[in-house]
Amino acid sequence: MTAVILNGESLELPAPATVDAAVRAAGAPDDGRGVAVAVDGEVVPRGAWTTTEVREGQQVEVLRAVQGGS
Amino acid sequence: MFEIAGRALESRLILGTGGFRSMDALAAAAAQSGAELATVAMRRVDPSAPGSIVDVLGEAGIDVLPNTAGCFTTREAVTTAKLSREALGTDWVKLEVIGDDRTLLPDPAELLRAAEELVADGFTVLPYTNDDPILARRLEDTGCSAVMPLGSPIGSGMGINNLYNLRLIVEAARVPVILDAGIGTASDAALAMEEGCDAVLLASAISRAADPAAMARAMRKAVEAGHEAREAGRIPRRTYAQPSSPEEGVAELA
Numbered sequence: 001m002t003a004v005i006l007n008g009e010s011l012e013l014p015a016p017a018t019v020d021a022a023v024r025a026a027g028a029p030d031d032g033r034g035v036a037v038a039v040d041g042e043v044v045p046r047g048a049w050t051t052t053e054v055r056e057g058q059q060v061e062v063l064r065a066v067q068g069g070s
Numbered sequence: 071m072f073e074i075a076g077r078a079l080e081s082r083l084i085l086g087t088g089g090f091r092s093m094d095a096l097a098a099a100a101a102q103s104g105a106e107l108a109t110v111a112m113r114r115v116d117p118s119a120p121g122s123i124v125d126v127l128g129e130a131g132i133d134v135l136p137n138t139a140g141c142f143t144t145r146e147a148v149t150t151a152k153l154s155r156e157a158l159g160t161d162w163v164k165l166e167v168i169g170d171d172r173t174l175l176p177d178p179a180e181l182l183r184a185a186e187e188l189v190a191d192g193f194t195v196l197p198y199t200n201d202d203p204i205l206a207r208r209l210e211d212t213g214c215s216a217v218m219p220l221g222s223p224i225g226s227g228m229g230i231n232n233l234y235n236l237r238l239i240v241e242a243a244r245v246p247v248i249l250d251a252g253i254g255t256a257s258d259a260a261l262a263m264e265e266g267c268d269a270v271l272l273a274s275a276i277s278r279a280a281d282p283a284a285m286a287r288a289m290r291k292a293v294e295a296g297h298e299a300r301e302a303g304r305i306p307r308r309t310y311a312q313p314s315s316p317e318e319g320v321a322e323l324a
Contacts, residue, residue: 007115008114026114026115026117027115027116027117028115028117034122034157034158035115035157036112036152036154036156036157037153037156038149038153041145041149042149043149043153043156046156061114061153062114062115063112063113063114063115063157064112064113064115064122064157065110065111065112065122065123065124065134065154065158066111066112066119067087067088067089067090067096067110067111068086068088068110068111068137068139069086069087069088069108069109069110069111069135069139069164
């Protein structure tokens with residue numbers, strides 16, 4: 001298991017923990033539409049989600065658009 | 071019609087989507103506003119949150135303009151913009167870099183730096199800025215596609231606090247000037263347009279009104295009326311009256 005911080009919460013993901021697995025664990029829609037991910041503050045493009053591994057202790061932010069503005 | 075970064079827009083009202091009680095209330099107000107662009111924020115995925123703002127706006131034929139609300143530093147704002155580009159497939163961003171929680175006023179130093187970085191990275195940058203003519207000029211020189219001075223602090227409803235500065239910004243700008251934040255009611259929006267702004271961006275004035283859809287319709291009319299009045303050319307202000315009936319041929323009836 002790999003312990004990561006997913007959207008501010010500690011979580012263990014089965015190794016190898018990919019960004020794609022983290023996106024699913026965050027509860028994002030299955031197709032990942034409208035979602036973007038940063039690992040330790042660096043954006044991981046959608047095309048690299050299944051091949052990018054999240055290492056122990058890394059911070060994963062899974063974001064989507066919500067209502068907002070002025 | 072006006073253009074931002076080569077894109078033609080019919081509506082001079084840009085809608086912020088914050089503060090609506092429900093997606094239905096937002097959809098109803100969006101339809102009445104006539105807006106073609108609406109801001110959204112980037113936040114953590116919440117599986118329990120109902121509906122998708124992107125779907126609601128898409129069904130209304132309104133394009134999303136992601137913002138960087140909640141960012142206090144250049145780094146946060148630049149990363150948030152990159153995330154919105156990745157999530158939403160647009161390189162347009164309403165750049166907000168806030169300096170203070172209480173006033174939500176922009177941090178000019180961080181804002182300028184973030185604008186430079188995002189322009190260099192190919193973004194179409196629309197910065198929410200202070201009503202400072204020099205900062206507006208610096209943002210324009212950086213390559214921003216519009217400048218968006220505040221009328222007064224976000225959500226305050228105080229209207230336009232410094233008309234003099236706004237006039238200086240409008241007079242000097244070679245990119246669209248969009249009054250962003252502080253609008254309380256229709257006359258504030260009309261005034262911004264009468265002073266020569268190209269558009270108005272507002273949310274709270276609509277979303278927190280007692281009847282958001284009705285206020286959205288009022289704002290649409292106010293923006294149109296203010297713009298038409300500007301184009302029509304107002305009469306000068308005078309200290310004394312100027313008679314509008316002929317001064318000759320008045321009967322002597324004393």
